[in-house]
Amino acid sequence: MTVNDTTIRTDYPDPLWVQAADSLREQIAGGTLRAGSRLPPERELCLTLGISRVTLRKALQALVDDGAIAPSHGRGWYVSGHADERNEWPNSLESFSETAERMGLLATSRVLTAEVSASTIDEAEKLGIAPGTPLFRLGRVRMLGGVPIALDWALIPALLLPQPERFDFTTDSLYQALADGGNELANAETTIEAREASADVASALDVEAGTPTLVMHQVVRGRGERPVLASTVQYAGDRYRLRTYFARHNRTEL
Amino acid sequence: MTVNDTTIRTDYPDPLWVQAADSLREQIAGGTLRAGSRLPPERELCLTLGISRVTLRKALQALVDDGAIAPSHGRGWYVSGHADERNEWPNSLESFSETAERMGLLATSRVLTAEVSASTIDEAEKLGIAPGTPLFRLGRVRMLGGVPIALDWALIPALLLPQPERFDFTTDSLYQALADGGNELANAETTIEAREASADVASALDVEAGTPTLVMHQVVRGRGERPVLASTVQYAGDRYRLRTYFARHNRTEL
DNA sequence: AAGTGGTCTAGACCACCCC
DNA sequence: GGGTGGTCTAGACCACTTA
Structure with missing residues (x-):
């Protein structure tokens, strides 16, 4: 039956x-x-x-x-004892907007750059495309409650985000914009390091030059496994803390 | 039979x-x-x-x-295009010894502290135990090829690691020691931030005071969901870079 | 329309824990 | 021994892609 x-x-x-x-x-x-x-x-x-x-x-x-x-x-x-709600993207870093929500603050951005231009050799290599391929370059100062927290530089092959001027990136999510265009994000390679703030970065973040910053670099791939996005985010060291949660899988090995 | x-x-x-x-x-x-x-x-x-x-x-x-x-x-x-070998603990940070192997360097440690003593209130709260419960405290300088890279402080309820003197933590892995005792690690909550090196830290790592460092704090739980390990690792900013790889799960949302 | 992954079932046996 | 999770099967139907 x-x-x-x-x-x-x-x-x-x-x-x-x-x-x-x-x-x-x-x-x-x-x-x-x-x-x-x-x-x-x-x-x-x-x-x-x-x-x-x-x-x-x-x-x-x-x-x-x-x-x-x-x-x-x-x-x-x-x-589990700590059974509160976890990320929607488990095992990922907490996203900027998630942090904002958790802290009850408003996440906004100041757009420094939003333009399409040809990629350099280094950029092309990171994204797995031909040098000179048009790239959409998005530079933003990410803010929480109006306070500058991080400098965020993103590179996206222009074909993957047609008409970027449709979006207002002072409030719109770049991830959401990519997803709307059918580019669902599947995985990311990430490196994180500590570095001194250069003079430029310091002035954008309103901190003193030489203070510690957290630099996160990501290459994000979509389902098709071609990189969709390369980003570099530089956080003011005394204003932000990355959070993540790892769960071991069902592997039996040690 | x-x-x-x-x-x-x-x-x-x-x-x-x-x-x-x-x-x-x-x-x-x-x-x-x-x-x-x-x-x-x-x-x-x-x-x-x-x-x-x-x-x-x-x-x-x-x-x-x-x-x-x-x-x-x-x-x-x-x-996938980048189908090389991944972590044995997928979606986790690359461990210190994995990094060493990838770079072809020898990972060693200088043990600063290895002792059992009563926990403070703050420590007890992090580990979910009663204040005063005996803790094994392990302080190490982690090195790659003899160069100091990070200061690593670990706290483990003493009951979970009987006779810690069995191990030589200049070369033995703490994770392995815990696993041998039947404490398999299941998940971890992690925060990462950038901070200036204090005078003490700077001298241990042989860098100048005030230089940027990467501070990673973890609370690691075992299968039983009770915390097994709390650790704080402070990396010299110009000598180390955390690496990780995230894969999105089968969620249909978005 | 055919091929492919995505979901789902009912039932079986094994490995581990505890009484 | 009885209860519990861990593994495994053979077959079914649905949803999506491609031709």
């Missing part, structure tokens, strides 16, 4: 495992499942949620990636 | 999905599957590898987490 045809049949529902994961997240957030407590057995959850065990386990894995629960072989699933 | 009931029985075959993932990794690394090329269809791989589709997909997901391949609905699986 098939499932009991509950006639839900809604036209475009989330996959069952997403619904199940959301349901469990709510129960954890709502306190029905307290931190440290054990979840009902998988086979019982299957009945409660009306899904198969394979599907349930996919939902549970999603919660593991969030850091919300952890399995213990032979004992059960346990709710 | 009860053949030899040797209690050990270290007869661990890897799960099929791990074997399958390894097999695919080899084919990619070995060039049988070139960057950018398409993998055989899932149903064909199932026959080749002699496993079911569910199992195969678990293996493929592992490669996605490595950043080695990416799926395209309706088209196939594609090998």
Whole structure:
């Protein structure tokens, strides 16, 4: 027999495992499942949620990636102590706008540069394109509550962001603009280092020259695996702190 | 029957999905599957590898987490351009010893402190233990090829690392020591900031006071979700660069 | 229309933990 | 021994891409 045809049949529902994961997240957030407590057995959850065990386990894995629960072989699933909401992009750095939201501040930008011009050899190599390919260059001062926090330079092959003048990057998200154009971001290589503020950077960030800054360089790729974006962000050392959360995967090896 | 009931029985075959993932990794690394090329269809791989589709997909997901391949609905699986070996702990920061290996340098340490003493209130709060609980304190200068790179302070509840004097932390890995004791590390909360080197730090790292340093603070949890380790690492700004690689998960949002 | 990945099921057996 | 998570299967249908 098939499932009991509950006639839900809604036209475009989330996959069952997403619904199940959301349901469990709510129960954890709502306190029905307290931190440290054990979840009902998988086979019982299957009945409660009306899904198969394979599907349930996919939902549970999603919660593991969030850091919300952890399995213990032979004992059960346990709710993590620190089960608050995690990033929507787990294991990533907290984004600037996420930080702003967490701190209850308004994230804005002052646009220094927004223009299309030919790429240099170095830029082309980083982005995996031919030298001279048109690049959209976006330079911004990122601010929280009006205070300058970071200098952000982004390079995007112009073809991937047609008509950049459609956007107002004092408030619009560059990531969102790329996603709207069908360039979903899939992964990123990141390096982070500490460096003194040069005179130029210092004046843009309104700090003294020579003070420590945090320099983050990223090459972000889309689904197609070609780099979509290269960015360099330089944070004033005493005004920002990168945050991230790592969860180890299901590897059995040490 | 009860053949030899040797209690050990270290007869661990890897799960099929791990074997399958390894097999695919080899084919990619070995060039049988070139960057950018398409993998055989899932149903064909199932026959080749002699496993079911569910199992195969678990293996493929592992490669996605490595950043080695990416799926395209309706088209196939594609090998990523940058398909070289990734971290064993994907989406984590590259560890000090990994960096050393990549650069062909020898990672050593000078042990400043290795002692057990009672925890302060602040330390206890970070580690989720009672104030006064004995802590193993390990202070090291981390070096690459004999050059001091970072100051590393680690705090571990003493119960989790009995007889720390068994280890020689000038060369032994703290993570390995914890894993040997059954404390597998599961996840970590990390903050990273830039700060000036104090006089003490500067002399330990052999740099000038006031130069930029990268300060990374981590609270690492094990499977049990209780913190296992709190560490603060301060890198000389002009001698080290953190590296990481993020891969977006299967979320459909955006 | 055919091929491909995405989701889902019902049931099975194994490995681990605890009584 | 009984309960629990970990692995695995064979088959089904849906959604997307390409021709």
